[in-house]
Amino acid sequence: MTAHNRIDHSADNADESNSARSEVRVLDQSRPRSENMAANKIECNACPVLCQITEGRSGACDRYANVQGVLTRVDPLVLLTRLDGQSPAEHASVQPLELQRLQDREPSDASSSAQEVNATSASPELFVTGVGAGTTYPDYKPAPFMVSSKLNGVDMVTVVTEGIFSYCSFKVKIDTDRYLGPERASIRHRGEVVGHVTTAEYGSQMLSLGGVHHLTGGSKKEGRITCEMMMALGNKHAVELDIEGGAKLVVQAGRAPIVDGVEEKHMRVGCGSATIGIFAKQWFGHVDEVVVVDDHITGVLSEHQAGRCLDMPPSGIKMRGRKSTPGRYFQVANPGQGWGGTDIANPLDIIDGFDPEHARPGMRLLMTSTTGEHAAWFVLNEQLQPQPAAMPSAVQKVVDRIVENCEPSLTSVLFLAGAGGSLRAGVTDNPVWLTNSIKQAMTHVSCGGAPAYVWAGGGITVMVDVLRMPDQSFGSVPTPAIVAPIEFTMRLDDYARLGGHLDCVRPLNEVIHAERQRSVHWPVDHSDWPVHQKPMLG
């Protein structure tokens, strides 16, 4: 018998005991029929939208459906299985359930699916993720799954749910020294403001996308478009973005960013000053001066500490911009799409000339960007003006090494969300104990099985790399808000101490036999395997 065949959603059963609830997990999300509701409809209360769903149809979020009068989570529950030497991407497969298939499903289907998984491994090589687990709203209801298992002889429990997050955003790191737009500039998606450019990091530009302000604080359209963009980004799809006063982007987790239609190849080796420091010795003897053009810190070899350590004589070069410390210049040009993230196409534009006291005809000057993508060789003429010349092979070799040392440019997407609200009530009657247990490392937090970084301070603010999560981990509801998996794993005796919903705990074997599921294989990486991080008793 399938899980949904066992479900009785009659009003009489709405307050069943907890033990019964553990067998009929979707019962709590279909409410007693109201008098005004058509006979072929049921109401879903898995989120505040409270869809009334006609038989054979799904609700507004496409996550819940009315299957023969039973409210049913459409997507299967995702299990992680650990397998040697294989990446999740090789094995993860998305199998959206067609409603018709679900209706036609025979009782034997569930058991054959479970046998498939059982054949793969036994506890603890299986991990039940929140993907497809379903949501509980309001969250004073116990979470959809509380799964018990043994780890090295210790009784463990994992509380599994799909959280509904209004307070959440994506932090996007784009490996490029190209100027994407001014800090704090608005970012649009399909015409709506969905985020902003935030503080650049070393070799990367950073975006902050989504968040409660755009989801709830603007127009209805802004909230809807923001939500769609966030879901696509979290599910590892490509998203088009338009930065006000800056570039047009296509970003996708794990892929090279596309900036103004051009796919980015490399991130820079370092800032201009760092590049001087790294390669000074290799240039020494082949050049009289090197300028590494960079939007932030342009480096000048003869003045730089690295040049001084090599006893390089001053070249008399006069740089534009603001001198910071010897050999390090800020603001030599405006930011842009030219050399080193500046707006210059001709590198000589940032040189004001050469002091005849130090400079001499025939002096050799290399100018390069921080990626080596742009590089030019000059020799000073009698008037001490740099003249283009063919770059010597010894110098070209070092420029090539800059290129070699630039890592591939990628887009990284981190999901950042606050699980410190009512979601905790689905875990324990006393929510602050859950928060405290996480801070004390008694409880391990994961999202779709991926390790989550928990921010210091109050609440449970987690951050997770979407690439480590199973495909299609994210959903949404039209409130609008993002739906994302979250799991709390701890020792069973600790869970009892936290005031957990012990009467809802089900053995792993029971869950995998009862639920429709898809398995996602995970590589052997003990640091990643969610239940391997043993909680410590305080």
Ligand code: SF4
């Ligand atoms: S939007 Fe989805 S979760 Fe919310 S009530 Fe409708 S079907 Fe249920």
